[in-house]
Amino acid sequence: MNQTDQHPLLEPNILRCLGKHLPRSQLPTCLRVCKKWHSTLEPFLWETLTLLNQPVNFTPRQAxxxxxxRNRHHIRHLHEIGTNSLIHFLAYSITPRPVQLTSIHCSILSPEILVITQQNVDTLTSFICRSNRLRKxxxxxxxxxxxxxxxxxxxPNLTEFALGPVIMLDPPNQEFNKISKNLKRLELDRVKVSVPTLYADSVPQESIVMDTFHSLESLTLxxxxxxxxxxxxxxRKSPNLKALVWxxxxxxxxxxxxxxxxxxxxRLSSLDIGNSHLDDQDMARLLSLIHNLVALNARSTPFSTHSLALLMNNQGPNMLELELMDCDGLNSDQVFTILTSMPKLKKFSASMLSASDFDSIATSGGDTEATATATAATTSSITARPPWVCLGLEExxxxILGPSTCEDTDHARYASSIYKQLGKxxxxxxLVLKEIILDGQERGPLLDLTLEMGLAHLACLKQLRELHTxxxxxxxxxxxxxxxxxxWTRLExxxxxxxCVTGVDNKPLIRKLKELSPVAVVL
Incomplete structure (x- = not known):
């Protein structure tokens, strides 16, 4: 054995360990290092196959x-968006190396998908068929x-199943009893049934009897x-549910x-009732029945005073996720109450936060320089607020709603206060940032990602992967x-x-960003 063969980075076990941690975007480059790297790392490149909604002839970067x-035996996860001619080769080709899929994710239920599902029925653990609309x-x-x-x-190993939108021809009690043996996650999105009697006011009990879903932990309707x-x-037949999406x-x-x-x-601990037709009082009564609640999505609902009071008194200190975006009944005071009293929050969303409330945090203590500046620049009409306690937020x-009018000095101070709080x-x-500008508002945008306006205050966000602006x-x-x-070395x-600050075409700007940070994708 020569010296080259003894190099650690040529050992197959070490290379396979390296392949598990390499970003997919870097794998093609690594395959060109040498033959041994190519043969060892190639399976990682093919582990997930994504087929886009375009013919092969028009997608030169596609396989x-x-x-x-040649590599179908490496594929474990198939993701098809739309229709693609390659799916035909995958379904009907006869080769000595069969594909062994563990998950199928498609947007169209087609004969090819059915054939591939049949071929991999023994290894399949997840089947997801989602589309944006009901097909013609x-x-x-x-x-x-x-x-x-x-x-x-x-x-035998199916644990995840998602379907919709589609019209089922058979009563659901027959179908779900057949596939529910080991399901842990079930999602039905705009699924209809072609049995009119099931939508009648009075439905025979025998028409809806189902087996018990002992393993089901997550249900989405x-x-x-x-x-x-x-x-x-x-x-009713899912006694061990932990997460319910309604x-x-x-x-x-x-x-x-x-x-x-x-x-x-x-055991229910996560509830998603976004966009549902509930009033605030009924929602509060419903929340009072879920004693182990730690995650709530109430986007675009009347979530307001009653629901908030119930949540704060019962589950507040233990909440991990709370989504309240577009809840018109919530005001900035209530949102700041949440942020200053729920220390365990990992995910949070809300709208209509007042910029002056951010400024009042700086005024209320901690940062002496900010306190002195704010005191000199304002007339002390701002009520001091305690700082946020949910410093472990991940999403x-x-x-943010800024003041309708303000001087340039106030404008800069408000922006700085917001970025300082986010920087903690x-x-x-x-991080998803939005700014609300009301009709007839005299001032310009408050938030701007320039170093002048406060971007430098976000230097501590070393874990940031996604930025939505x-x-x-x-x-x-x-x-x-x-x-x-x-x-932001981890930004993706x-x-x-x-x-551009100069107001010219932004294409050179985007090219420059991709040069400096090749991993980042700008949309």
């Missing part, structure tokens, strides 16, 4: 049929859905297309729980881009408009 067939070929989709259930009935009695029966639903769930006709699962989405959240991985008037120059590349995605 060719030859490459696909509803009859064919219904038949394919029936065939899918026949196949998945034979999948979106919209109200699924027969209401079947929705309730699904929850998004865009009616008052049916609340009425069933509040009346006592449906028991609240004893934050906030919409050193565990942030995702769709609601900001973002102006940047080369100085800001160099700062981002230096300080920037979503939102990027404008």
């Amino acid at each position: 060719t049929p030859t490459l696909l067939l 070929d509803q009859e064919a989709q219904g038949l394919w859905c029936r065939q899918l259930f026949f196949i998945l009935e034979m999948a 979106v919209w109200n297309d699924f027969p209401p009695p079947c929705q309730i029966e699904l929850i 998004r865009r639903g009616t008052k049916l769930l609340a009425e069933s729980w509040l009346s006592g006709s449906l028991a609240v699962p004893s 934050l989405e906030i919409s 959240l050193t565990q942030l991985r995702t 769709r609601g900001l008037s973002v102006k940047m120059g080369t100085t800001e881009l160099e700062w981002i590349a230096k300080e 995605v920037i979503k939102g408009p990027l404008n």
